[in-house]
Amino acid sequence: MSAVSPPGAANPRPRARPARYGVALVVAVVVVLVLIASSILDFVYVDTIPGRASLYGLLAVALVALGTYIGVRAFDRDAAQRRRHLIRASVLLGLALLLWLLMSDVFVFTESAGPWVASACALACLPTTAFGLFVVRRLDRNEKEPWRLVLVAAAWGAIVATSMVIWGESLWDAFAVRTLVPGLGLDASTAFSAGVLEELAKGVAVLLLFLVMRNEFDDVVDGIVYGAAVGLGFNFMESIAYMTNLYAVFAPEGSGTLAAGFQWYARQVLGLFFGHATYTALIGAGIGVARQLPNPRQKVIAIISGFVIAIAAHFSWDAWLAFFPIESSVFGLVEVHLRTLIMTGPFTFAVIALLVSGLRYEGQALVGQFRNEVREGTGAILPHEIAILTSPWQRLRQRMHALGRGGLVAYVSLASLQTAQLDLAMERWHRERQEIETPLEAEDALRRRIIALRQSAAL
Amino acid sequence: MRGDTYDPVRTLYRTLLVFAAVGILILGVGLFEFLYFEPPGQTTGATAHIVGVYQFDPVTQKTLGPDKRTFARNQQFAAVVDWSSVPNNVTVDARWYDSFQVVVAQVGPGTPAQLANKTVVPVAVPAGLKYNLPGQYIFVIERMSGGVPVEVLARRIVLVVRT
Numbered sequence: 149m150s151a152v153s154p155p156g157a158a159n160p161r162p163r164a165r166p167a168r169y170g171v172a173l174v175v176a177v178v179v180v181l182v183l184i185a186s187s188i189l190d191f192v193y194v195d196t197i198p199g200r201a202s203l204y205g206l207l208a209v210a211l212v213a214l215g216t217y218i219g220v221r222a223f224d225r226d227a228a229q230r231r232r233h234l235i236r237a238s239v240l241l242g243l244a245l246l247l248w249l250l251m252s253d254v255f256v257f258t259e260s261a262g263p264w265v266a267s268a269c270a271l272a273c274l275p276t277t278a279f280g281l282f283v284v285r286r287l288d289r290n291e292k293e294p295w296r297l298v299l300v301a302a303a304w305g306a307i308v309a310t311s312m313v314i315w316g317e318s319l320w321d322a323f324a325v326r327t328l329v330p331g332l333g334l335d336a337s338t339a340f341s342a343g344v345l346e347e348l349a350k351g352v353a354v355l356l357l358f359l360v361m362r363n364e365f366d367d368v369v370d371g372i373v374y375g376a377a378v379g380l381g382f383n384f385m386e387s388i389a390y391m392t393n394l395y396a397v398f399a400p401e402g403s404g405t406l407a408a409g410f411q412w413y414a415r416q417v418l419g420l421f422f423g424h425a426t427y428t429a430l431i432g433a434g435i436g437v438a439r440q441l442p443n444p445r446q447k448v449i450a451i452i453s454g455f456v457i458a459i460a461a462h463f464s465w466d467a468w469l470a471f472f473p474i475e476s477s478v479f480g481l482v483e484v485h486l487r488t489l490i491m492t493g494p495f496t497f498a499v500i501a502l503l504v505s506g507l508r509y510e511g512q513a514l515v516g517q518f519r520n521e522v523r524e525g526t527g528a529i530l531p532h533e534i535a536i537l538t539s540p541w542q543r544l545r546q547r548m549h550a551l552g553r554g555g556l557v558a559y560v561s562l563a564s565l566q567t568a569q570l571d572l573a574m575e576r577w578h579r580e581r582q583e584i585e586t587p588l589e590a591e592d593a594l595r596r597r598i599i600a601l602r603q604s605a606a607l
Numbered sequence: 608m609r610g611d612t613y614d615p616v617r618t619l620y621r622t623l624l625v626f627a628a629v630g631i632l633i634l635g636v637g638l639f640e641f642l643y644f645e646p647p648g649q650t651t652g653a654t655a656h657i658v659g660v661y662q663f664d665p666v667t668q669k670t671l672g673p674d675k676r677t678f679a680r681n682q683q684f685a686a687v688v689d690w691s692s693v694p695n696n697v698t699v700d701a702r703w704y705d706s707f708q709v710v711v712a713q714v715g716p717g718t719p720a721q722l723a724n725k726t727v728v729p730v731a732v733p734a735g736l737k738y739n740l741p742g743q744y745i746f747v748i749e750r751m752s753g754g755v756p757v758e759v760l761a762r763r764i765v766l767v768v769r770t
Contacts, residue, residue, distance in 0.1 A: 326762070397769075430626070
């Protein structure tokens, strides 16, 4: 094995799989069973458009799940067979996408507003959601999450979570409107349904990432990033659904475009970070804190706490929106912004507070680990590199300098070196906190890789 | 990093617990709201009879055609109530909710005797619109208590289709 050969990951899995994989398997099986059961029940008893969509969408969801698993596995452990796995995953995800689009176009969006309006709405939401994902990923200034996992999280939010929610909420709604007194009580019931079902459906994605991709799930910051990504994906699909529906409702009145445009602004601009992104980020924060807690009981409490806050935040918006009516005047535009700020702002502020604390703590810990590594004289981190590695701007400046000097190859080499050095510090941090279950040899392999990368980067 | 040394993760954990406590409080208020508007133990056994939901002519103020469950957006429709089916000692009202759960027509509250000449309850097109909204419309006859509807005595759901 050459000195350049990298380990599978900064902290590859031990041969004996830890218990959390069993938990992940149970969660995944439960998700699949819930999807199958609720879709069949919905189809049989509700027989509406979501009912049909639920049954026909099952295959797409199964393909997404399988494709995602193979795709993540390709990067995670089977480096030698990566290409084959990636092709398989791409084919499965492509098929799933086609099936999903077919199903959603025919039974949901096309039914209400037609394929062209549905396409236009999707296109309008793409850049804003992409911007949201870009910003969210950059929040982790010390060690950015891999795009593949951020996109997997967003895809879960957009496809799997929305599918689960359509079915669950249809059943809840069908039951509630036939049994409850319409009005505020029914509104509260609907809000509980949305809060509980949607947050559970979204949160499962973050939970699975936490259980399966522990290498890429370091702390509260990562949890917030993944959670927000799931929320942005969910918000993407929900925005399209609302835009097409309201277009169809108001088009005969001559104001379909205005109604869809308002929905786009409310959900993709004003509510981009305030709504679902905030709610699921709260779940991610809970799971992220659990990642670093030593006590299993506290871990469970932290995870439940994240879900509780997220459900409460979502519930409060859906249930009490009616208490903040919007005037149909120019002042109404101000009111729309104020309403979002007042109702969701405190929860977003809570996420920001957790994020800032997490970033500060993570940054301090990494500096300490860089210094320890320098002190040990392994050569993986050089004394003058500490200041650069701890500052995202300095890292970028150094990379840009490399780009100007040696082109894209130099840029990529340096980026790989910086990433590996950050991985090493992160690995050391987790080992020091006894949060890691992998052998110490992985660190040595990483050090060898860093030294080889430094040589190839000619620094 | 264990033991008595300061661990920032514990601070994050405690912060999370505080947020969770706020969350529980919010959900508690929500539950209270739900129970206030859906109070348990309010079932009296009383029922009301909805004769049917019919197309409605706003000019003549009369219903026409058969009892239907589906209407087009440009069709006006109304529910017809048999108030004599409701016990005289209760206060009731009748309401139409549109697909956005907004009240678009209401008769009452009052006793069945007071409402006896208001047997036809037509749906009103929302202000500023030319047509009814598509989706599920719910018509309910509700028993009132303390100014709040507490029990549904009869319910009909009709679908307004887009085309």
